Amino acid sequence: MKLHFLSTGIMECDHTWLLLQAGNTIKDRHHKHEPAAWGECPTHAILIETDDGRILWDTGVPRDWESRWAPTGFQDFFPVQEDPAGPGFIDSALADLELTPDDIDILVLSHLHFDHAANAKMFDNGKTRILVQSDEIEGVKTIDGAFKGAHLVSDFDGLNMEAVHGDTEIAPGVSVIFTPGHTWGTMSLRVDLPNDGTKIFTSDAVYMGASWGPPAIGAGIVWDSVGWLESVEKLRRIQEQTGAEVIFGHDSTQRESMKIAPNGFYS
Numbered sequence: 001m002k003l004h005f006l007s008t009g010i011m012e013c014d015h016t017w018l019l020l021q022a023g024n025t026i027k028d029r030h031h032k033h034e035p036a037a038w039g040e041c042p043t044h045a046i047l048i049e050t051d052d053g054r055i056l057w058d059t060g061v062p063r064d065w066e067s068r069w070a071p072t073g074f075q076d077f078f079p080v081q082e083d084p085a086g087p088g089f090i091d092s093a094l095a096d097l098e099l100t101p102d103d104i105d106i107l108v109l110s111h112l113h114f115d116h117a118a119n120a121k122m123f124d125n126g127k128t129r130i131l132v133q134s135d136e137i138e139g140v141k142t143i144d145g146a147f148k149g150a151h152l153v154s155d156f157d158g159l160n161m162e163a164v165h166g167d168t169e170i171a172p173g174v175s176v177i178f179t180p181g182h183t184w185g186t187m188s189l190r191v192d193l194p195n196d197g198t199k200i201f202t203s204d205a206v207y208m209g210a211s212w213g214p215p216a217i218g219a220g221i222v223w224d225s226v227g228w229l230e231s232v233e234k235l236r237r238i239q240e241q242t243g244a245e246v247i248f249g250h251d252s253t254q255r256e257s258m259k260i261a262p263n264g265f266y267s
């Protein structure tokens with residue numbers, strides 16, 4: 001088994017979105033030079049090559065973020081860095097490994113937010129299975145109009161999504177952990193690697209190391225705060241049982257310590 005950490009675009013934002021601190025107010029890019037917790041908010045995807053096929057976890061941000069996000073206003077709050085020398089997007093990250101979306105057997109979406117599911121339609125090829133937690137599929141059906149919060153309906157409408165229910169093994173050594181709270185059906189990913197040990201990818205169940213604590217510290221965008229806290233404690237129990245390394249959804253400091261594809265992988 002090989003696990004690749006793919007860089008799929010770096011957003012910037014006021015970290016108050018991710019970690020509420022007393023007295024902080026949320027700022028947009030026009031006010032980013034005023035005292036604020038403005039910083040990087042990187043996104044990633046995980047590619048796992050197994051004997052049974054290739055599994056991809058999440059898809060990062062879209063290339064057309066500025067126009068696609070315009071109806072929501074999020075383009076001002078989460079602008080994506082466009083440094084030609086910087087990290088690319090999911091298509092270029094796969095291309096760096098000489099792969100295309102058609103080479104992916106199973107795409108698992110941690111949840112359907114605009115910075116995770118944005119490129120899911122690239123995988124609508126009649127071949128890639130697209131797995132989403134049942135509660136997330138049901139949740140987005142309640143959205144009236146083009147978007148609600150960070151759920152952008154055009155990212156996933158018409159997509160053939162297969163429901164998974166609760167904690168589920170996707171392949172030997174690869175399973176999803178049901179960690180709702182951030183959204184209706186947010187999932188985390190657990191991978192048991194023969195050499196590098198167990199890794200847990202929390203997606204937005206835990207944004208960054210500072211959210212994890214202990215104590216766990218909540219954030220601006222949480223659908224259900226109590227459910228969120230229960231999910232963090234569930235992950236903490238699994239971490240304590242397995243000694244897993246926990247990789248957070250949007251942690252720029254932790255990212256610096258990761259082997260980023262195509263320059264390395266975990267096995």
Ligand SMILES: [Zn+2]
Pocket residue numbers: 113115116204249250
């Ligand atoms: Zn996110």
